[in-house]
Amino acid sequence: MRDDTVSAAPVPLKWVGPISISGNVMSGLHEVPLATYETPLWPSVGRGAKISTLCERGIVATLIDERMARSVLFEADDAGTALAAVQALDARRDELQQVISRASRFAKLLDLHHQIVGNLLFLRFELSTGDASGHNMVTLAADKLMDHILSTIPGLRYGSISGNYCSDKKATAVNGILGRGKNVVTELLIPREVVTRRLHTSPEAIAELNVRKNLIGTITAGGLRSANAHYANMLLAFYLATGQDAANIVEGSQGITHAEVRGGDLYFSCTLPNLIVGTVGNGKDLAFVEQNIARLGCADDREPGENARRLAVLCAATVLCGELSLMAAQTNPGELMAAHVNIERKNAR
Amino acid sequence: MRDDTVSAAPVPLKWVGPISISGNVMSGLHEVPLATYETPLWPSVGRGAKISTLCERGIVATLIDERMARSVLFEADDAGTALAAVQALDARRDELQQVISRASRFAKLLDLHHQIVGNLLFLRFELSTGDASGHNMVTLAADKLMDHILSTIPGLRYGSISGNYCSDKKATAVNGILGRGKNVVTELLIPREVVTRRLHTSPEAIAELNVRKNLIGTITAGGLRSANAHYANMLLAFYLATGQDAANIVEGSQGITHAEVRGGDLYFSCTLPNLIVGTVGNGKDLAFVEQNIARLGCADDREPGENARRLAVLCAATVLCGELSLMAAQTNPGELMAAHVNIERKNAR
Amino acid sequence: MRDDTVSAAPVPLKWVGPISISGNVMSGLHEVPLATYETPLWPSVGRGAKISTLCERGIVATLIDERMARSVLFEADDAGTALAAVQALDARRDELQQVISRASRFAKLLDLHHQIVGNLLFLRFELSTGDASGHNMVTLAADKLMDHILSTIPGLRYGSISGNYCSDKKATAVNGILGRGKNVVTELLIPREVVTRRLHTSPEAIAELNVRKNLIGTITAGGLRSANAHYANMLLAFYLATGQDAANIVEGSQGITHAEVRGGDLYFSCTLPNLIVGTVGNGKDLAFVEQNIARLGCADDREPGENARRLAVLCAATVLCGELSLMAAQTNPGELMAAHVNIERKNAR
Amino acid sequence: MRDDTVSAAPVPLKWVGPISISGNVMSGLHEVPLATYETPLWPSVGRGAKISTLCERGIVATLIDERMARSVLFEADDAGTALAAVQALDARRDELQQVISRASRFAKLLDLHHQIVGNLLFLRFELSTGDASGHNMVTLAADKLMDHILSTIPGLRYGSISGNYCSDKKATAVNGILGRGKNVVTELLIPREVVTRRLHTSPEAIAELNVRKNLIGTITAGGLRSANAHYANMLLAFYLATGQDAANIVEGSQGITHAEVRGGDLYFSCTLPNLIVGTVGNGKDLAFVEQNIARLGCADDREPGENARRLAVLCAATVLCGELSLMAAQTNPGELMAAHVNIERKNAR
Known part of the structure; x- marks a missing residue:
């Protein structure tokens, strides 16, 4: 049929x-x-x-x-736990780059932004992605980064591989302000x-x-x-x-x-x-x-x-x-x- | 070449x-x-x-x-003139429908909205357009409506056939609130x-x-x-x-x-x-x-x-x-x- | 203390x-x-x-x-029920005015707008309110209108006396487009x-x-x-x-x-x-x-x-x-x- | 009278x-x-x-x-000149801090963001401001920063001490994304x-x-x-x-x-x-x-x-x-x- x-x-x-x-x-x-x-x-x-x-x-x-972004979403125990996670990750950008490099040899971490809403933590990874537009590269990197973060930072749980703070194919303000593409x-x-x-x-x-x-x-x-x-x-x-x-x-x-x-x-x-x-x-x-x-x-x-x-x-x-x-x-x-x-x-x- | x-x-x-x-x-x-x-x-x-x-x-x-919209832009002498034009047109919807009917036999005037900013007048015509998505039908109707309005309402001048209060292919709020498509x-x-x-x-x-x-x-x-x-x-x-x-x-x-x-x-x-x-x-x-x-x-x-x-x-x-x-x-x-x-x-x- | x-x-x-x-x-x-x-x-x-x-x-x-607005929120059985309610109410504006008049002798129904999201129905009542800014007048009118609607339209349940489609004291687009104040x-x-x-x-x-x-x-x-x-x-x-x-x-x-x-x-x-x-x-x-x-x-x-x-x-x-x-x-x-x-x-x- | x-x-x-x-x-x-x-x-x-x-x-x-922000506006010769200015200033944050310190002993430069629109350059200075909400402190700092920038970076002209990319007392997205207050x-x-x-x-x-x-x-x-x-x-x-x-x-x-x-x-x-x-x-x-x-x-x-x-x-x-x-x-x-x-x-x- x-x-x-x-x-x-x-x-x-x-x-x-x-x-x-x-x-x-x-x-x-x-x-x-x-x-x-x-x-x-x-x-x-x-x-x-x-x-x-x-x-x-x-x-x-x-x-x-130029950059490509993907935001992931974590559920934290509370806002204080989310803030501690942000501070810890900010101090470990080299480590995050190593994780990213395992996902792609082109991807470089350019910046990291966050939003904390109640106990929700949105992390926005911004990467350079060579000649690719980079959708898949950042998703793959975000996937590995989430695994790494969940296994090294206490008090966080998986929320979503995309938390819409990226944002992809939506009418938002974040891309123009923080950059995407x-x-x-x-x-x-x-x-x-x-x-x-x-x-x-x-x-x-x-x-x-x-x-x-x-x-x-x-x-x-x-x-x-x-x-x-x-x-x-x-x-x-x-x-x-x-x-x-x-x-x-x-x-x-x-x-x-x-x-x-x-x-x-x-x-x-x-x-x-x-x-x-x-x-x-x-x-x-x-x-x-x-x-x-x-x-x-x-x-x-x-x-x-x-x-x-x-x-x-x-x-x-x-x-x-x-x-x-x-x-x-x-x-x-x-x-x-x-x-x-x-x-x-x-x-x- | x-x-x-x-x-x-x-x-x-x-x-x-x-x-x-x-x-x-x-x-x-x-x-x-x-x-x-x-x-x-x-x-x-x-x-x-x-x-x-x-x-x-x-x-x-x-x-x-369902409706399709096109907003035109007039320059008025001042805001008072723009307001008078809106009031006059609101009272003449049948006449506007006649003008529209000369542009298309399918197009029906469903509603009319406006914005007045200083002496600028944005008029948003909302039409039903049959089986067509209606972009061209509303533009053609708007073209004839502008001619008609300019020749019958004093104190207005041509601004643009599209004033972006339509709005077409842009991230705005108006379409969701007033309807378009x-x-x-x-x-x-x-x-x-x-x-x-x-x-x-x-x-x-x-x-x-x-x-x-x-x-x-x-x-x-x-x-x-x-x-x-x-x-x-x-x-x-x-x-x-x-x-x-x-x-x-x-x-x-x-x-x-x-x-x-x-x-x-x-x-x-x-x-x-x-x-x-x-x-x-x-x-x-x-x-x-x-x-x-x-x-x-x-x-x-x-x-x-x-x-x-x-x-x-x-x-x-x-x-x-x-x-x-x-x-x-x-x-x-x-x-x-x-x-x-x-x-x-x-x-x- | x-x-x-x-x-x-x-x-x-x-x-x-x-x-x-x-x-x-x-x-x-x-x-x-x-x-x-x-x-x-x-x-x-x-x-x-x-x-x-x-x-x-x-x-x-x-x-x-000039107008003051209050939007109420109903939960409907489904979107079709919400649409039927909107159509029924649109045809009964005189009746709605009578309900409003019992809340205030100044309040006049100027217009009625709606949003349907899934099975949620947001109804925005727009009233003239005399010399008052009208916050309380529209809330009181909305309260009586909700009672009336719940008792006369089947398939609706109380959601909220304010559904934020009003909107009051928030950065939104609706007030500028539909009018409030x-x-x-x-x-x-x-x-x-x-x-x-x-x-x-x-x-x-x-x-x-x-x-x-x-x-x-x-x-x-x-x-x-x-x-x-x-x-x-x-x-x-x-x-x-x-x-x-x-x-x-x-x-x-x-x-x-x-x-x-x-x-x-x-x-x-x-x-x-x-x-x-x-x-x-x-x-x-x-x-x-x-x-x-x-x-x-x-x-x-x-x-x-x-x-x-x-x-x-x-x-x-x-x-x-x-x-x-x-x-x-x-x-x-x-x-x-x-x-x-x-x-x-x-x-x- | x-x-x-x-x-x-x-x-x-x-x-x-x-x-x-x-x-x-x-x-x-x-x-x-x-x-x-x-x-x-x-x-x-x-x-x-x-x-x-x-x-x-x-x-x-x-x-x-916590931070307070003020954005200034420059007119640049063209977008390329604006970009060069941004790159030069990014590399001179210590120098900018010295200028700021002359305006206030509390104010510390936390971050610097920009928007380039055509040949317009919006620079957003983000400062810590001690116990003050900081409106005046950032404006004073921005005033001195503009003087300094205009005298050291070629191709820029004064646009405005506030370019509305701050933004102050307006419904915008930038404050929630980049922080203000x-x-x-x-x-x-x-x-x-x-x-x-x-x-x-x-x-x-x-x-x-x-x-x-x-x-x-x-x-x-x-x-x-x-x-x-x-x-x-x-x-x-x-x-x-x-x-x-x-x-x-x-x-x-x-x-x-x-x-x-x-x-x-x-x-x-x-x-x-x-x-x-x-x-x-x-x-x-x-x-x-x-x-x-x-x-x-x-x-x-x-x-x-x-x-x-x-x-x-x-x-x-x-x-x-x-x-x-x-x-x-x-x-x-x-x-x-x-x-x-x-x-x-x-x-x-």
Whole structure:
């Protein structure tokens, strides 16, 4: 009765670009693959990409931080026992690193945070995970760390391998504040003339719309660390095209667009604190994923982590392209609707 | 230099189930398609599905509400002008419906909300949209409504076709409170013996873990209307398999798992206020999507909206299956890790 | 051993102003009482008040909405039963009003909202409450409504007289979205010359600081519907001076400052969606409170609710004065610190 | 026209207790002063206090952490410049401490966090501040730190002495995650017989209500790191009675009540991550405040910070008493209303 054959959902994919990128990780002109059912996204990102090539430095991408986190949950005898455990573990980070090293040769303990609620102890392990996004690496490390802690610290009992203080694929504040994934800031300084001629709007209009819509509008909606037009769209398409665990667009969507007029030109930036991407690991062994990652230049022989950092920067630059294009469109009454109708007609399959 | 040919990201897909479902929309045994790079999801949902067939009523799914929203942004002369506009429009809902009807014969105005911030006016139109998820329908309607409002209400100027008080694909509170998408509650009463024998845990352990991890853990993480283990995983896989705009898993992830022990048995429920799915519209004309929707029984000749409601219920039931399975696994030290390792080995392609 | 005599905490109080106010509730020049241990607040609000008198219309205050809410909690047999109850009650609003009228002759049912989570039903009753802030009125009404509902709707059981979907004195999104208390927007258009000469800064500097600090800064902090410098300070001082339940500054603090440059002048606005104030009820029978409310002109013989609306406007205008003054100070390096040091020295008792 | 004389708002104050307290800071029986217009709070806290004396260890209070924070805002040339500044400052913590020591001999730099949004740099300085709550101490330190940083790090410009990533008196997530104020957990194990006889309810009823109302109810309301019935009430009354900056109840209200049944007894805990209290500083030189702090035993000659820690524990224990009493009342239909009516009648002045 049940069909056990694995088939596929062939999500339409197109390479878009090139995008002009510079920054502390990489530079150059790069095309990016976007897999999506919402095909108007392609020309939208393409328009932003074109703009990037008309700006002196292109999109300047700065990698701020990278880490992957897993929080475990212990039940302690009481809050005092939980606190004593935290203090003991803080003093034993070398020992914890040794345990982690038995789980993975790439994983390094970067930091350790905790929350104590009543007698519940949430421990958040933050690791560097090389070229992997690191979900499995941190879970495996957390598993071994729990065993070690339970056998060496008295008064604790197993609660859960994940205590949701991680947090994975949920709308929370912790990831933006403590870090989870790659934190990338992208900036583009667009000459006024490019804004007016190519985007048919003005630096003032885009900056004002950003304040009113992305900042104030999202705040009124009860937004959480979110101030953008549609990061999730670009993230989904890029994640699917490169074999990422695309459910991580949930936290990925929590970023901030900041735009200002500078000397008549437009400063436009996207801050993406939670890009969770990797070039190895789950999903990366599919043939088309391997090809796409290779074509992106992220399968080269480099220092561990370097390929994943490049991928994160490519992703972040893609987000800026799509965000800029939509923001420009929304400054003009009717443009968005007209664009959608036209594009859907053209792309009709 | 650039390859313009559209190719595809063939995301692995498998049909899982059957799931036993009853409730105010549909009932019966149903298999569901899940497209994902995280293939351990298949046996995980499959285990939950099996459990559903061992419970008397299966998963009881209650559709609470359905609507799609778009908020527009006006600049008003001042707050007083914005307030006068809101009062005028509230008194003219019939007229607004006429404007909407010119954009779509399916769209019905259900409600109208607003936020006034200084002299900014955010108007949130809430429509029923038949079998479509309704993104484009509300945008088209909003476009016509803005034209109409600008030409009939003095003191307003165009701000944006979307003011982010909608909100689309962002972590906000407004959708859960005012409604956006289908709001579906799923409930399953699992006999104690099924919990112990099939899930190798106890009702008490699952209920306690839910409080500590999904409720308290997520709260400590600064979660927003979110209390679950991994709704986003099931939503992504179901959305991709059925041609949905999967970036809507951002708000989809904001749901609440509630579990209690009742007379020794386990009451387990998932509340999903923001399922944004449709059986027609963007992405639904792809051949494999058409087949999948048809195989789900959601392409039949029914009242407008009925196919989409069935799809939402199938999706919600799928979420419960995956959530139950993971929660059960996390009550047992080591089980999650062992399961992942085993499954990844088995599924190695 | 225990001293049962009620004594007092004599919080220092000073009348500040006058503030120039206009709008849809009242107009004129008004002094306001501020009770606080943080005495630098007095000259700070005083400076803002002075500015208001130099602007053509003064502070324009627009009352957008008013209501008080209480949510009750029922346990239902299941979600379907909860939904049926909601539908039945929606159709019986007249009957609910009759029950409410037995609790208070002032209370009117304005709206009814709900949340269904699993088999839990949260019902949020929204009432107008005349000149009272209405905490007790809605609780009393909710008590009678619960009795009535439990005796007329099958399948429900008592959960709690308050289900926290109200919500009272907590950092939540629901009050800003559905309304609780008075929603007042205050706006002030300040001539450029007043900004430069009196506030020693520029319209551009204040508008820019507001975006960077109040909007973006608060968003990075994981703020919830909050974008201001220090509303809570003014609210506390005004609430204490007028006998309000000052713990309601928690939700009162959740408001939005919006500033823009307009034709070279400064547009400065404070949006306060949750001012919970009254001129009668708990705390209002203390002699000094009676005197203060009378001196504010809020104890006059007016239509029910009109005195409370005036009080809300006075409070909102006070908030704008203090917010403007601090924002101006923070545009200048060192000014805030110098001001604090000077004022504390002067106020040293 | 204006009355410049400083008068007072004499908020009614009563000593309540004694409360039985133990833990890592202090132990014994202690009465506490509560200043409030909501006088039913007195018997409510008194009932909880009585319960505490009937439990073996009384309320066990664990001080988890203490710090005060101020975030400053810099404008950087670009994100890369901001990142370089962060890296440089991280390597110069000793130097930063020297600057801080010039502002205060008590202030010690505990940690340094940052957020980079586009080219904006938010630096959060976290200090220990002895017996002071520390608002002014951190602002003064931040002022000197900004001067130092601006004169030693190139590419930065003054943005604001406060960038709202602190955050002070606002509903945000950062304080609970990174710490601000005293973090105190209070726990009480109440014998079943005490719950039934004195609180007229059961451990099961209180634990269940806590999950449904404080956890789930607040989550549906879009709550942020908040899960309690009314912490703000007790905090306000205690803060006013002891000369605290009571506007800090905004973040103080963001705590979590956790209750469970243990071997038939009731485990009841309140986690208060953001108690911002001091025994010296602003407001503490008022005569009645001095007396109250002395009577609390928090003006004794102790190690710096020890008096403030005791005060925080007394405050936290007070919160538990009031929370327990209200939660117990809400398990019983009608009790809350009856209690309010009776008490208000008795307390009528």
